[in-house]
């Protein structure tokens with residue numbers, strides 16, 4: 064296997080409803096990534112695009128082919144990946160494997176989504192398509208309802224009074240907003256930095272006990288990364304970021320995950336694969352972009368990734384151990400809850416953030432100093448798809 | 460290879476308040492809802508059984524924001540129930556005011572009935588769903 068580096072990254076602003084098409088959004092991110100890689104579209108051998116709901120958002124299927132032609136990567140293989148909110152990470156992981164195998168030397172991967180454009184009703188319906196359509200949707204399960212039920216289960220399992228847990232979750236939200244407020248690419252840029260716990264706890268209830276501020280927004284946006292083999296990467300950039308570990312796992316409907324809930328077993332398997340391949344431990348990770356679609360999701364993820372003991376992640380947020388300067392810097396981008404969650408693009412956005420952090424190219428107020436090892440964590444559906452990637456700085 | 464129990468038959472039974480499942484001859488685990496392979500060991504060597512519908516609430520939420528087409532159903536209580544024989548089953552809880560549902564529901568014993576979700580343009584037809592109510 065060859066070593067594989069990220070040599071260029073690009074990202075649109077993540078936002079609410081906007082007027083660019085999905086092809087246009089991805090093209091914007093892709094050309095930024097290709098240009099900063101010192102490449103042209105003609106150098107790209109294949110495209111790997113995450114896109115979960117384009118069929119419904121725009122009536123557009125097979126979007127990968129249209130994207131390839133749009134950006135001048137004519138006639139190259141162009142694949143679409145659908146794994147709900149983990150779609151882009153699946154795409155980047157597969158792109159990694161094609162380069163690692165030696166079959167391609169330069170590829171582009173990423174994703175795009177216009178979830179916000181759908182509006183709340185249709186977005187809620189379509190996101191529920193990632194729960195079991197036959198056996199769980201009939202009961203009226205929605206995406207926030209899944210994490211609302213996990214919140215109550217978490218409180219019961221670890222014997223944490225619900226009010227205390229809700230306050231810990233509010234701390235997660237406050238940290239996300241603090242970083243997202245100074246990230247120009249974030250949907251909540253310039254917003255919510257000074258939000259109070261009272262406002263979070265007292266906002267509109269979506270699904271008990273989750274309020275509006277416990278939930279990520281619906282988002283439009285795209286992100287792209289150019290991957291290259293080591294020998295080519297060294298010619299293209301002085302700052303290659305290597306993907307040194309990858310993991311992916313699947314699972315069935317929420318009810319059938321009962322041996323482990325509120326732990327997400329697929330995440331434990333996926334992240335352990337990635338750690339083992341990279342030869343690193345959770346303690347080695349300097350920064351992590353994890354899948355905080357809901358505030359409770361941050362706690363569950365940080366525990367399954369091995370950063371904190373089960374049932375204690377809330378204390379870590381209270382003690383700033385999950386922030387810059389703590390044990391591990393979690394979501395310095397603002398994460399899904401503040402940067403935004405264009406589901407088909409989210410995982411590529413996580414890679415974008417880690418690369419920018421390692422290069423020292425983010426706003427000073429949210430810069431993790433001297434980061435060498437990063438981890439991405441992307442969850443699809445109710446734990447049905449999990450992808451993790453370890454990234455390492457390729458220079459001193 | 461034919462599956463031992465299909466959605467269609469599971470659904471028809473659920474409409475009669477009967478819960479069909481599969482019992483694995485290899486590991487004895489009970490699989491609900493129907494699958495080709497045992498959810499614990501992956502064996503296809505399973506028998507169709509009627510699963511006991513008594514159980515207790517493991518978790519719940521009251522949903523205030525419904526999906527397109529189901530706005531009129533809110534607020535409603537969604538529950539996951541642990542059945543006596545082990546499987547967890549998602550359904551709705553009725554007979555409790557959704558606006559006053561609290562953590563005290565967790566652990567409460569329930570019995571099962573059903574209602575049919577008529578389906579929407581995406582769902583390829585109807586599906587019955589478990590409706591739970593507090594027992595006793």
Ligand SMILES: [Zn+2]
Nearest residue numbers: 483486497500
């Ligand atoms: Zn078995």
